[in-house]
Amino acid sequence: GESVGLHLPTLSVQEGDNSIINCAYSNSASDYFIWYKQESGKGPQFIIDIRSNMDKRQGQRVTVLLNKTVKHLSLQIAATQPGDSAVYFCAERHNYGQNFVFGPGTRLSVLP
Amino acid sequence: SQTIHQWPATLVQPVGSPLSLECTVEGTSNPNLYWYRQAAGRGLQLLFYSVGIGQISSEVPQNLSASRPQDRQFILSSKKLLLSDSGFYLCAWSRAHEQFFGPGTRLTVL
Secondary structure, eight states: OOOTTOOOOEEEEETTSOEEEEEEOOOTTEEEEEEEEEOTTSOOEEEEEEETTOSEEEOSSEEEEEETTTTEEEEEESSOOGGGOEEEEEEEEETTOSOEEEOOOEEEEEEO | OOEEEEEOSEEEEOTTOOEEEEEEEESOSSOEEEEEEEOTTSOEEEEEEEEETTEEEESSOSSEEEEEEETTEEEEEESSOOGGGOEEEEEEEEETTEEEEOOOEEEEEO
16 A cells, blocks of 8 residues: 655665665556656656566666565666755556555665 | 646645645646645655546545546645645646656645
C-alpha cells in the first residue's frame, strides 16, 4: 500500500561520488516502475522508468536496476552533483492499472 | 509537448472555508488525471483519479471531492476545510504508462 505517514530516510554522499537509492516494492504483479526527483516546493520530475521485463536501464548519469526476485528497485546516480540534492521517489504500477503506488521517498544530500 | 498547470501556487485559508484547486493539461487528449496530497517531508497520498469526464474514483474517504467537467480539467474541492487538509497538492496526468506531475499547490489551513 502507500507509504503515507513515514518520515523520509536520508542519504548523504560526497560530491563526485556515486549514489545508490533503494526502494522495495510490494506487488509482484507490478509491471512498470518509475523514479522521480522532487526538489523543494516543486512537483516530482520524471527521471527514468523500467518495465518489469527488464533488469536494467540506463539514462544520462542514472541507472535503474530491477530485481524481481526480491522485489527491489534501485537508482544509481553517477558522479553526484549538488544539483542532485532532492527527494527521490520510486513508483510502481500494478498490473497495467491506472494507479501508481509511491514509495516513502529518500532525501539525497550532496556534501561539498 | 504536454504541459500541466495548477493554480493557485499557494493558498492560505481559514478552517471551515471552501476550497477549489484547478488543474489543466495541454497537449494531450483523454488523459488519466490524478490528485495527490503530500504532507511536509512525507510521501505521496493518492486522493482521486479519473479516467474520463465525469468519472472520479476516490482512494481516501475525507472531506474533499473532485470533479472533471472537461477532458483536460480536474478540480479538487472542499466545502469546509480542516486543519489536517494543509499540505502540498499535486495534480498528475498519465496516458499509457508514464505519469507526469504539475507544479503543485501549497495549501495552509489556519
